[in-house]
Amino acid sequence: MQFMATVTTTHPGTSVERVYEDLRAAIISGEYEPGERLRAEALAERFGTSRTPVREALMLLEGDGLVGIEPRRGAVVRSFDPADLADLYEVRAVLEARAAGLAAARITPDDLAALEATCDRAESQTGNSARTVDTLIATNEDFHRIVIAAAGSPRLSAALRTVAGIPRPFKTVFWNDASERARSLAAHREIIAGLRAGSTDRAESATRLHVLNARDFLTEVMRERD
Amino acid sequence: MQFMATVTTTHPGTSVERVYEDLRAAIISGEYEPGERLRAEALAERFGTSRTPVREALMLLEGDGLVGIEPRRGAVVRSFDPADLADLYEVRAVLEARAAGLAAARITPDDLAALEATCDRAESQTGNSARTVDTLIATNEDFHRIVIAAAGSPRLSAALRTVAGIPRPFKTVFWNDASERARSLAAHREIIAGLRAGSTDRAESATRLHVLNARDFLTEVMRERD
DNA sequence: TTGCGGTCGTTTGCATGCAAAAGGACGCGC
């Protein structure tokens, strides 16, 4: 399949990175369902490469907890049961709280302004259209990304990657819920206040609360789903 | 190089796993020095495989923070400057403290006994022979491994992998220091007490203290090294 | 001497071939 004809003004970097990013996005978007088998050949064709980089990307995604690989059996999209999700969010709570705590001592006015901007942006989004929900999810991710970057801890960022990705359907139920939206927005402003005050404790506590609230909502929803 | 002659009663599993484990051990043992280049061909020859599994193992080790890979430039053993080490230990402190906290609610008498056993074993080791230090390092790792396993959180375990590995020379200076040994042993017993009491707070605090003490010692030593 | 450009060897990244394992279909015996 060496005639890849400059598929889509391809990203920079190597093939593995490209497949990793795109496949990750595809899994998170829900395009591949939990439990679905990920065959190397098919993915290679899809991404216009060979099986080698696909295989490598799959190994990286396994490290991110998005894909399960069993030797000689292949890769599948991991499924998230309530216990899994709760576990994941609890680790996220610990790590993101710590990130916020570190950020409180280092954050710049620019970053604070950017954080405020995400809140304003979220506030301006009303309704439940797919576009609205998309924007909210993206905005939320921006917020967390800024805080984590502001913490300035490479190891913390690396650790967070192991709990960063969950398929979008889960997020969608969250951001479709009006009261959760309001609660998140309030929490974000609370976190910003802590960061602005340079208060490690406030930033940490507010973040922990925020993430654990999300955990509770999601596990609750999943429980009543079945 | 397909005549690999059953190199060393090879581990089970795939070639990648084997290379990953062995190379990881080699790096941690200090056999490859920080900054040293890791050429795929040479490693393939050493491990009796081809470059493909080696390349994949290197990517996994990059995820563990032990190896740095730059596209088209190759892999190197990561070097640990004082800031790196401090960062790593701070994340470890957060995660291991949390693990101990979780473990306090779930640990079994068997695990408690195993933890006690590691302390007794450590206590019986005196002197500074290489063998003694080896044993202390292994014993210490056993202790932490048991606690983490007892936490029963797969995501926490996964996150900890990103901060688990540091080359042995660093550990050696630590375990050669008599007062650090004593302090570690006392801390371990403190943690056990917290776990036995089922006290999340005690187990957490003791663990955080323990890991941060190690951080301080190491950064201190590194500072005066230069 | 120092800086720059061209050349060549080395090493990576990717595509592909191939052996072997896993899973399923089929048929046989019970």
Add this chain to the structure above:
DNA sequence: GCGCGTCCTTTTGCATGCAAACGACCGCAA
């Protein structure tokens, strides 16, 4: 009818070929 063994297909895991990137080396000019 059901279990079991065998054959066949699919898919993985690994080895290897090859193009392209990197960087070291060398010569030349300022």
